[in-house]
Amino acid sequence: MLTSLFLLLGMFSLNTARTTLVIEAEQGKEPLIVYYGSREAAPADIATVRASGAKPQRAYPVYDMRVGELAIGNPAYALAVTQSDGAFTLDLAIENASVRRWENGEILEVVSRDKYYPVTVKNCWKSYEKEDLFETWVEITNGGKKDISLRRYYSGVLPIHKGNVHVSTFGGSWGDEARMVTAPLDNGIRLVRNIDGIRNAQSSHSEAMISLDGAPQENSGRVIGAALCWGGNYDLMFSTMAKHNYHWFLAGICPDNAEYHLEPRGTFTTPALAYSFSNEGLSGVSRNFHRWGRKYRLAHGDKERKILLNSWEGVYTRVSEPVLDKMMADWSELGGELFVLDDGWFGGKYKRTPTDCALGDWVVDKEKLPHGIPGLVQSAGRKGLKFGIWIEPEMTNTKSELFEKHPDWVLRPLHHAPIYGRGGTQLILDFTNPEVQDFIFGVVDGLMKQDPGLDYIKWDCNASIGAAGSPRLKYQSHLQAEFWAGFKKTLDRIRAAYPDLTIQTCSSGGGRASWGILPWFDEFWVSDNSDACQRVYMQWTASYFYPAITMASHISAVPNHQTGRVTSMKFRIHVAMSGRLGMEMQPKDMNPEEKELVREALVQYKRIRPVVQFGDIYRLHSPYEDGKFSSLMYCSEQKDKAVFYWFRLDNDRTHHIFPAVPMAGLDPNRNYKVEELVRGSSKPCAFEGKVFSGKFLMEHGLEMPYVHAEGKTEWSSHVLYLQAQ
Numbered sequence: 001m002l003t004s005l006f007l008l009l010g011m012f013s014l015n016t017a018r019t020t021l022v023i024e025a026e027q028g029k030e031p032l033i034v035y036y037g038s039r040e041a042a043p044a045d046i047a048t049v050r051a052s053g054a055k056p057q058r059a060y061p062v063y064d065m066r067v068g069e070l071a072i073g074n075p076a077y078a079l080a081v082t083q084s085d086g087a088f089t090l091d092l093a094i095e096n097a098s099v100r101r102w103e104n105g106e107i108l109e110v111v112s113r114d115k116y117y118p119v120t121v122k123n124c125w126k127s128y129e130k131e132d133l134f135e136t137w138v139e140i141t142n143g144g145k146k147d148i149s150l151r152r153y154y155s156g157v158l159p160i161h162k163g164n165v166h167v168s169t170f171g172g173s174w175g176d177e178a179r180m181v182t183a184p185l186d187n188g189i190r191l192v193r194n195i196d197g198i199r200n201a202q203s204s205h206s207e208a209m210i211s212l213d214g215a216p217q218e219n220s221g222r223v224i225g226a227a228l229c230w231g232g233n234y235d236l237m238f239s240t241m242a243k244h245n246y247h248w249f250l251a252g253i254c255p256d257n258a259e260y261h262l263e264p265r266g267t268f269t270t271p272a273l274a275y276s277f278s279n280e281g282l283s284g285v286s287r288n289f290h291r292w293g294r295k296y297r298l299a300h301g302d303k304e305r306k307i308l309l310n311s312w313e314g315v316y317t318r319v320s321e322p323v324l325d326k327m328m329a330d331w332s333e334l335g336g337e338l339f340v341l342d343d344g345w346f347g348g349k350y351k352r353t354p355t356d357c358a359l360g361d362w363v364v365d366k367e368k369l370p371h372g373i374p375g376l377v378q379s380a381g382r383k384g385l386k387f388g389i390w391i392e393p394e395m396t397n398t399k400s401e402l403f404e405k406h407p408d409w410v411l412r413p414l415h416h417a418p419i420y421g422r423g424g425t426q427l428i429l430d431f432t433n434p435e436v437q438d439f440i441f442g443v444v445d446g447l448m449k450q451d452p453g454l455d456y457i458k459w460d461c462n463a464s465i466g467a468a469g470s471p472r473l474k475y476q477s478h479l480q481a482e483f484w485a486g487f488k489k490t491l492d493r494i495r496a497a498y499p500d501l502t503i504q505t506c507s508s509g510g511g512r513a514s515w516g517i518l519p520w521f522d523e524f525w526v527s528d529n530s531d532a533c534q535r536v537y538m539q540w541t542a543s544y545f546y547p548a549i550t551m552a553s554h555i556s557a558v559p560n561h562q563t564g565r566v567t568s569m570k571f572r573i574h575v576a577m578s579g580r581l582g583m584e585m586q587p588k589d590m591n592p593e594e595k596e597l598v599r600e601a602l603v604q605y606k607r608i609r610p611v612v613q614f615g616d617i618y619r620l621h622s623p624y625e626d627g628k629f630s631s632l633m634y635c636s637e638q639k640d641k642a643v644f645y646w647f648r649l650d651n652d653r654t655h656h657i658f659p660a661v662p663m664a665g666l667d668p669n670r671n672y673k674v675e676e677l678v679r680g681s682s683k684p685c686a687f688e689g690k691v692f693s694g695k696f697l698m699e700h701g702l703e704m705p706y707v708h709a710e711g712k713t714e715w716s717s718h719v720l721y722l723q724a725q
């Protein structure tokens with residue numbers, strides 16, 4: 001009955017477990033969004049409201065005569081085309097709409113054609129039923145005999161009904177990635193425009209949280225989260241006009257300097273915009289993205305990550321066989337599983353000791369490592385460790401044999417001097433060039449052929465494309481599209497050849513924390529800033545869209561190398577245990593007590609690893625709220641196990657009371673036994689070994705003591721493991 005009413009009205013209702021998206025697609029008209037929100041509130045009422053004449057919003061407004069109709073001057077259009085005769089407008093009408101099933105949902109395709117020009121636009125929506133998530137993207141086809149050009153070609157649009165709408169976006173800089181900025185939406189344009197080109201998450205993330213019920217809440221209220229799955233330049237645009245009932249949210253490739261010329265019979269497919277609705281607050285949206293990401297967008301999202309020691313902050317480029325051997329022996333003794341050799345191991349004519357040369361010359365520096373990488377892999381193996389290695393294969397230095405041989409392999413403006421990256425000598429290889437694609441594939445292939453035992457690669461990328469160009473391109477404005485096509489082709493080839501390799505994406509820290517990149521990677525380095533206190537903030541914001549399994553989170557030395565801050569070993573361990581645990585320091589510099597604590601941490605992390613890496617996140621108390629403390633937890637899908645974290649962030653002794661944090665995500669009808677993990681010499685907290693009902697824990701929570709062993713209050717922290725009885 002309902003279905004037939006929907007069909008009569010040309011409406012397609014895509015359902016996920018808890019949400020519904022209704023698109024109206026009547027022949028001869030344009031696609032409209034009738035509804036997006038919770039499933040319970042949806043079907044019958046929507047049809048009735050629509051039948052009573054309510055006006056739905058444009059699902060993909062294009063630059064046409066109706067742009068003015070939206071509200072005078074509203075710039076919220078997603079597609080703008082220059083026709084072959086120079087005309088600027090489109091006038092699209094739906095030709096057909098169809099739905100088909102895939103294993104976890106449906107795909108709706110609405111094909112529209114211009115009434116005069118041979119331009120076709122296919123809007124696609126794909127539902128992920130179990131994860132309550134949609135992806136939308138667009139395919140634009142030139143059916144004519146001459147080129148047309150795309151002046152704007154966004155991936156998707158969401159009209160957001162006005163009310164008390166707040167938007168959170170995430171941005172920062174090197175060492176301070178992903179700070180959250182929240183503000184109510186007001187008249188005008190709010191634009192996150194990223195033109196870095198390659199390290200695109202360092203300055204701003206391609207994600208936004210849209211809270212519909214006032215200031216964002218972690219565990220209540222209606223929220224839409226959206227992520228553009230693209231590694232290059234992008235726009236997230238919010239447009240609000242006083243005379244219109246809706247805010248407009250649009251996202252896609254940044255069209256600035258990127259006009260795309262579409263040849264006859266050519267099709268341009270935009271990246272996907274993923275979005276999810278939850279009425280369980282920001283954390284509800286995060287859980288949906290985490291589940292979707294682990295299953296569909298992350299390499300090996302179902303495999304536990306190993307606990308690794310990375311050599312960078314321990315020895316920087318001062319690598320040598322005896323030093324690495326000792327580090328590996330210590331790491332093995334502490335219970336580690338994987339050792340990663342960072343920068344400094346390579347170079348022929350130019351030795352990689354300062355970081356301003358040798359990128360591209362991926363031959364081992366025999367003076368430092370006489371037995372090469374195979375010697376180290378074998379040594380690691382004898383100690384029961386897997387081995388991994390750092391490379392930066394998309395880059396070169398002017399001081400390198402590669403650059404001397406192939407000066408034309410780099411991105412640069414056609415007739416102007418390039419801007420050099422790190423060390424004043426770094427340039428980006430031109431991924432549009434098939435020879436470069438082969439070379440980059442060969443870097444990984446060469447290492448793997450030489451040593452099939454390699455388990456892990458840290459793939460770094462320390463530069464921005466900015467205004468560079470490529471002499472190979474007919475149109476410089478195609479650089480983004482062609483560069484990323486080359487990247488995708490090469491990474492696909494690497495993944496096909498080495499499907500089991502673990503690959504971390506690092507880009508001067510968290511510059512590639514993006515769902516546009518992670519399909520080929522297993523995790524990302526959150527930030528070069530390894531200060532545990534700052535990591536509490538950065539990992540909190542990263543967790544809005546990325547699950548703990550993706551977040552490389554390492555215990556580092558004090559005073560911290562980036563901030564100089566001194567925090568307790570216990571605090572550093574606890575923070576690192578809330579992500580993918582690792583270590584980034586010289587183990588030999590630790591005292592026996594610290595070593596004992598790390599040893600215990602590794603034992604305990606192995607126990608909680610499935611809950612942390614595959615569990616559902618519930619953020620409880622934001623560090624942004626008052627800067628005093630932060631708390632979050634992960635619960636297993638069956639709700640039989642949970643890990644609770646509590647970090648004190650200030651040392652203000654006038655605040656002697658820290659109210660209990662009500663927990664979340666537990667089963668109210670089950671009882672949970674509390675076990676405190678890695679408490680060092682601190683006395684067990686009063687709740688150790690006690691059993692509490694899920695209901696009590698979620699309504700009241702436990703008041704955490706904030707004084708630790710030595711009577712100090714600074715950097716007190718707790719990790720509680722809750723197991724259902």
Ligand code: GLA
Binds near residue numbers: 342460462507508
């Ligand atoms: C970048 C990375 C670091 C480290 C260095 C090595 O800065 O973000 O983690 O790998 O390069 O040069």
